[in-house]
Structure formats: structure tokens, C-alpha cells
Amino acid sequence: MNITQLLNQMPGAVAQGLIWGIMAIGVYITFRILDIADLTVDGSIATGGAVAAILITSGVHPWLAVFAAFLVGMAAGAVTGLFHTGMGIPAILSGILTQLALYSINLRIQGIGTDLGSRANVPMSINKYKNMLVSLRNVGNFSLDNPIWLLLLITVLLIGVMYWFFGTEYGCGLRAVGANQQMARAQGINTNTGKVIGLMISNGLVAFSGALMAQYQGFSDVSMGRGAIVIGLAAVIIGEVIFGKKFRNFALKLLAVSLGAIIYYLVIQVVLWMGLSTDDLKLLTALVVALFLAMPYWKSRLSARKLKGGAGNG
Numbered sequence: 001m002n003i004t005q006l007l008n009q010m011p012g013a014v015a016q017g018l019i020w021g022i023m024a025i026g027v028y029i030t031f032r033i034l035d036i037a038d039l040t041v042d043g044s045i046a047t048g049g050a051v052a053a054i055l056i057t058s059g060v061h062p063w064l065a066v067f068a069a070f071l072v073g074m075a076a077g078a079v080t081g082l083f084h085t086g087m088g089i090p091a092i093l094s095g096i097l098t099q100l101a102l103y104s105i106n107l108r109i110q111g112i113g114t115d116l117g118s119r120a121n122v123p124m125s126i127n128k129y130k131n132m133l134v135s136l137r138n139v140g141n142f143s144l145d146n147p148i149w150l151l152l153l154i155t156v157l158l159i160g161v162m163y164w165f166f167g168t169e170y171g172c173g174l175r176a177v178g179a180n181q182q183m184a185r186a187q188g189i190n191t192n193t194g195k196v197i198g199l200m201i202s203n204g205l206v207a208f209s210g211a212l213m214a215q216y217q218g219f220s221d222v223s224m225g226r227g228a229i230v231i232g233l234a235a236v237i238i239g240e241v242i243f244g245k246k247f248r249n250f251a252l253k254l255l256a257v258s259l260g261a262i263i264y265y266l267v268i269q270v271v272l273w274m275g276l277s278t279d280d281l282k283l284l285t286a287l288v289v290a291l292f293l294a295m296p297y298w299k300s301r302l303s304a305r306k307l308k309g310g311a312g313n314g
Contacts, residue, residue: 006273011148012139013269017262018151019134019212020231022158024239024261025254026205027232033166034178034198036084039095041206041232043102044076045225048207049214050109053122056215058113062133066211073207074200076102081196091195106222121221124214132215147216154212155258158205163251174198206232230285235261237292264288 023045030038048069055065076098083094107118126135134147165171176184177194184191206228214220239253239260247256271284 006270008140009269009273010266011146012136013265014262015134015136015139015147015151015216017265018148018155018258019209019216020265021155021235021258021261022212023206023209023228024232024235024257025158025162026202026209027229028236028254028257029162029198029202029205031233031236032178033175034195034202036091036178036195036199037095038077038080038199038202039092039229040076040080040098040102040199040203041095042225042228043099043106044073044203044206045210045213045228046106046220046222047076047102047109048073048210049220049224050106050122050210050222051207052211053124053214053220054109054112056124056129056132057122062129062131062215066133066208069211070204070208073210074204076207077199077201077203078196080203081199084199085192085195103222110220110222120223121219122214123219126218134212134216136216136218151212159251159254159258162254166250227282227285230282230289231261231264234264234285234289234292237289238263241292241295 023041027038027041030036048066051069051072052062052065055068056062060068079101080091080094080098083089083097084091087094089097107120110120110122111118124132126132126137134150135145136147138145139147166175173184173187173189174194174197176187176189177191177198181191184194210220210225213224236257237260239247239256239258242263243252243256243259247253267288268281268284272278272281276284
């Protein structure tokens with residue numbers, strides 16, 4: 001085991017963690033703020049990548065491409081929200097239905113401009129599209145071309161915007177929808193509209209992340225979002241377990257989510273360096289998420305036993 005090889009791979013893990021951290025913030029909005037388990041993200045992250053790849057290869061500036069991906073992701077979130085609120089379909093099933101539909105839609109998007117009708121992937125070479133925002137090729141450079149700097153800036157700006165928005169009257173209303181729907185309705189808040197808006201913001205961020213990921217890895221693929229919800233949950237749970245006691249402020253909670261994604265990818269990189277097969281990554285992810293999900297429960301059980309033991313001694 002060469003420690004130098006591991007150190008050389010760490011910047012790439014940090015860059016991936018920052019990109020997935022943006023996606024994880026989107027997951028946090030639905031999972032923690034709205035109290036909805038949204039499975040749309042496995043499809044909307046690939047949608048963001050597909051839209052960005054097609055636009056960039058068609059000559060559109062990458063910034064406009066990621067903005068378009070954000071808007072299309074919001075549209076996907078709106079579909080899930082309308083399935084849930086307008087048709088009475090449970091939220092988890094609404095997300096599954098949208099995710100399923102997006103697979104075919106993503107194939108069609110990636111086939112735009114060709115006579116193929118649909119494509120499973122779209123390559124984007126940095127040699128041909130030199131103005132891409134982030135690239136894996138530059139992750140080892142100690143220069144402004146390193147994608148980590150731009151990703152850090154985007155993350156800070158995103159946390160700032162989300163902190164501002166959820167501090168507004170409407171943003172507080174969205175938080176109230178997830179905390180207590182009955183009380184929110186009593187205060188005159190339209191909970192159905194709030195859920196749709198929350199799902200739109202969430203999936204917009206997820207698609208934005210997908211657009212960055214497609215540029216970073218140099219291609220978009222129809223399956224690039226497979227298992228994304230699990231990675232997003234892993235980032236949320238890891239961030240809460242490690243930083244939950246210290247990070248009480250809402251902005252710090254979002255920062256914890258981003259840090260959770262970075263920690264997740266650093267752990268994955270270390271495990272791969274130790275010899276784990278890439279075929280077992282999904283299994284490892286599931287185990288990591290299960291472990292961190294169980295930690296609050298184990299802590300509560302341990303505290304209850306200590307209290308019980310203390311009462312018995314008294």
C-alpha cells in the first residue's frame with residue numbers, strides 16, 4: 001500500500017464530495033425540512049447531467065447549461081410534487097414514478113441533435129470544450145484551474161442563499177410545513193403548494209449537481225444517478241452525527257451536510273486504497289448509511305441505560 005498514491009487521490013475525493021454535497025443539500029431540503037423521502041433524485045441528477053452535456057456540446061456556455069439543468073430539475077420536482085399533492089399518490093411512490101419516467105426522458109435528451117433518437121451517454125472532452133467549469137484533469141493542479149476552488153465558492157454561495165431564503169417569511173412557512181402540517185394550515189399556509197415548491201428547489205439543486213458532475217467526469221450517462229439518494233442520505237446522516245451537537249445554526253447544518261459528503265468520499269477512497277473491489281461500493285455505501293442511521297438510536301439506548309442504572313443506584 002503506497003501512502004503517496006492515497007494522498008494523490010485525496011483532492012479528487014474532496015472535489016467529488018463537494019459536487020455531491022450540493023446534491024445532498026437538495027436531499028436535506030426534502031428529507032429534513034419537508035419530511036419527505038423523495039426518490040426523484042436518482043433520475044433528476046442524471047437529467048441535470050444530460051441537459052448540461054447536450055447544451056455544452058451544442059455550443060452553449062457552461063454557466064447557462066448548469067442554469068438550464070437547474071430549471072429542468074425544478075420541473076422534475078414539480079412533477080413529483082403534483083403527483084403527490086394533486087393526485088394523492090404517496091410521496092415515496094411519486095418520486096419512484098418520476099424517477100422511472102426520467103430514465104426514458106434522459107435517453108431522449110441525450111439523443112437530441114442526432115439521428116439515433118436516444119443515447120445512453122454523451123462524452124465531453126476538455127480538449128474540445130475548454131471552458132467547462134470543472135474538470136477531473138485539473139484536480140491535482142495547485143492553480144485556479146483546480147475545480148475545488150470553484151466548487152468551494154459555489155457551496156458557500158449556495159449555503160448563503162439557502163440560509164437567506166429559509167429565513168424569509170415564505171421559507172419559514174416551508175419549514176413549518178415539514179415540522180407540523182396541521183399547525184401550518186392553521187396559520188394559513190398552503191401546505192400542498194409548499195411541498196411542490198420544496199421539491200422543485202430540492203431537485204433543481206440535484207440537477208445542478210448533476211450538471212457539474214457531468215463536466216467534472218467528462219461525460220453524462222443515463223445511469224449516473226443510480227444510488228444517488230443513498231449517497232445523499234449518507235452525507236446528511238454523517239454530517240448530523242459528527243457535527244450535529246456543534247452546528248445548531250441552519251447555515252451550519254447545511255455546511256455539515258456538505259462536509260458529510262466530503263467525509264463519505266474520503267472514507268470511500270481510503271477503503272478502495274486498502275483493496276476493496278469497486279464491485280462492493282454499493283454494499284459499502286449501504287452499510288455506512290445503516291451504521292450512521294443507527295448511531296442516534298444506539299446513543300439514546302445507551303443514555304437510557306445509564307439513567308436507569310443511576311436511578312437504580314439511587
